[in-house]
Amino acid sequence: MRYISTRGGIKPISFKETVLMGLAEDGGLILPEKTPRVSGETLALWRKLSYPELAFEVLRLFADDIPTEDLKKLVEKAYSSFSHPEICPVIKKGNIWILELFHGPTLAFKDIALQFLGHLFEYLLLERGQKLNILGATSGDTGSAAIYGVKGRKNINIFILFPKGRVSPVQELQMTTVADENVFCLAIEGTFDDCQYIVKKIFSDLDFKKKYFLGAVNSINWARVLAQVVYYIWAYFKVSEAEGKEKVRFSVPTGNFGDIFAGYLAKQILGQGIERLVLATNENDILTRFVNEGDYSLGRVTSTISPSMDIQVASNFERYLYYLYNQEPSRVREAMEQFAQTGSLSFSQEKIARVQKDFLSASINQKETLATIASFYKETGYILDPHTAVGVAAGLKFKDERPMIALATAHPAKFPEAVKKAIGREPERPEALRGLEDKPRRVKVLPAEVEKVKEFVAKNALL
Numbered sequence: 146m147r148y149i150s151t152r153g154g155i156k157p158i159s160f161k162e163t164v165l166m167g168l169a170e171d172g173g174l175i176l177p178e179k180t181p182r183v184s185g186e187t188l189a190l191w192r193k194l195s196y197p198e199l200a201f202e203v204l205r206l207f208a209d210d211i212p213t214e215d216l217k218k219l220v221e222k223a224y225s226s227f228s229h230p231e232i233c234p235v236i237k238k239g240n241i242w243i244l245e246l247f248h249g250p251t252l253a254f255k256d257i258a259l260q261f262l263g264h265l266f267e268y269l270l271l272e273r274g275q276k277l278n279i280l281g282a283t284s285g286d287t288g289s290a291a292i293y294g295v296k297g298r299k300n301i302n303i304f305i306l307f308p309k310g311r312v313s314p315v316q317e318l319q320m321t322t323v324a325d326e327n328v329f330c331l332a333i334e335g336t337f338d339d340c341q342y343i344v345k346k347i348f349s350d351l352d353f354k355k356k357y358f359l360g361a362v363n364s365i366n367w368a369r370v371l372a373q374v375v376y377y378i379w380a381y382f383k384v385s386e387a388e389g390k391e392k393v394r395f396s397v398p399t400g401n402f403g404d405i406f407a408g409y410l411a412k413q414i415l416g417q418g419i420e421r422l423v424l425a426t427n428e429n430d431i432l433t434r435f436v437n438e439g440d441y442s443l444g445r446v447t448s449t450i451s452p453s454m455d456i457q458v459a460s461n462f463e464r465y466l467y468y469l470y471n472q473e474p475s476r477v478r479e480a481m482e483q484f485a486q487t488g489s490l491s492f493s494q495e496k497i498a499r500v501q502k503d504f505l506s507a508s509i510n511q512k513e514t515l516a517t518i519a520s521f522y523k524e525t526g527y528i529l530d531p532h533t534a535v536g537v538a539a540g541l542k543f544k545d546e547r548p549m550i551a552l553a554t555a556h557p558a559k560f561p562e563a564v565k566k567a568i569g570r571e572p573e574r575p576e577a578l579r580g581l582e583d584k585p586r587r588v589k590v591l592p593a594e595v596e597k598v599k600e601f602v603a604k605n606a607l608l
């Protein structure tokens with residue numbers, strides 16, 4: 146399998162090179178040259194597999210430059226940290242299926258990709274005799290999932306910046322109580338924007354970046370998208386069998402378009418089976434406007450109770466554009482340049498019609514989200530986190546005779562304040578969150594200054 150850039154400016158590369166490159170060197174995103182479509186015979190075999198076995202079969206189609214025994218071990222290690230025997234159980238609640246993606250160590254779906262990516266990085270670095278210092282900024286979920294993905298991994302250090310006192314208490318505890326010496330949490334005296342600015346500034350100093358082997362783990366890494374393809378196929382098997390139906394729909398709470406893009410790929414790989422994907426947004430509805438009206442224009446970021454979806458520019462959107470523009474890199478380049486200049490793209494009726502063959506979309510505001518948590522609890526006894534509730538609310542709007550599978554992207558105990566507002570009490574804390582308050586914390590407070598953070602990284606980087 147060879148990989149190309151959406152902007153056409155790199156020569157085809159292998160899977161391993163793709164993982165280490167992250168963003169393509171021409172500024173585009175990396176995609177496989179061809180998406181494999183799997184035959185009915187193969188699907189019949191896949192149906193019987195456990196989650197890690199299925200993950201191995203799907204990944205090996207794309208990661209064909211890693212020896213199969215090695216890949217198998219990486220996958221097994223990645224999913225051994227999950228607390229549920231089925232890894233991603235699918236359960237029916239009322240009229241809808243819930244695909245629980247929060248049984249990993251940080252209780253959010255990002256663990257599914259980042260647990261795998263951590264082991265994969267370690268493997269590739271060892272093979273090449275290289276080191277990696279990961280630098281990132283977080284307003285919550287991604288930071289802890291990235292830390293848990295690489296904590297204790299050899300040849301990797303991780304530096305995560307977060308705005309001091311401005312991430313949720315649970316999320317701050319998850320990050321700062323990690324004891325592994327390769328983890329550095331930096332509480333920055335500033336906002337999340339300050340943290341992001343500092344990280345961008347440091348990455349733009351190419352000499353510094355090179356000298357200290359800096360890298361990122363953001364959601365555009367191809368291996369992250371790929372690991373997420375697996376649970377769509379998995380859930381499709383479970384639900385189509387339980388309901389005796391050949392076609393299903395998924396509803397996906399969406400921010401950076403990474404998760405739902407994985408669903409789009411799964412749809413291609415299966416050929417049939419996934420009828421459409423429901424793209425669910427909160428008040429930050431740029432992607433809903435895109436699907437429903439062909440209007441992709443930037444708004445202001447609104448803070449909501451589903452903070453991991455408070456995004457305007459969806460970093461994985463370019464991957465979908467590449468297919469919408471019939472895999473013509475020059476069209477993608479043009480569109481991205483236009484968007485950078487004007488903050489807006491609009492699409493023809495013909496394109497909108499094509500988009501709507503793959504996606505349905507609804508934007509769910511916070512009032513409706515809280516009302517959904519409350520009514521779902523009343524009707525089924527099941528507590529949704531606010532992100533999942535956005536997906537469930539949108540999913541129920543588009544529920545027809547086909548089964549609807551809503552992705553549960555976080556455990557409700559990560560967002561106790563919102564849940565309490567909706568149902569009058571906090572959800573019970575699962576094992577992974579108990580006793581965090583009593584653990585020693587490791588965190589360094591720094592002013593919001595690029596030079597101070599650089600100094601710290603230089604002193605603590607692996608060389």
Ligand SMILES: *Cc1c(COP(=O)(O)O)cnc(C)c1O
Nearest residue numbers: 400401402403404453532554555
């Ligand atoms: C990251 C995240 C999302 C959004 O996923 P994207 O891949 O960015 O679209 C939704 N819910 C939760 C809980 C998340 O952490």
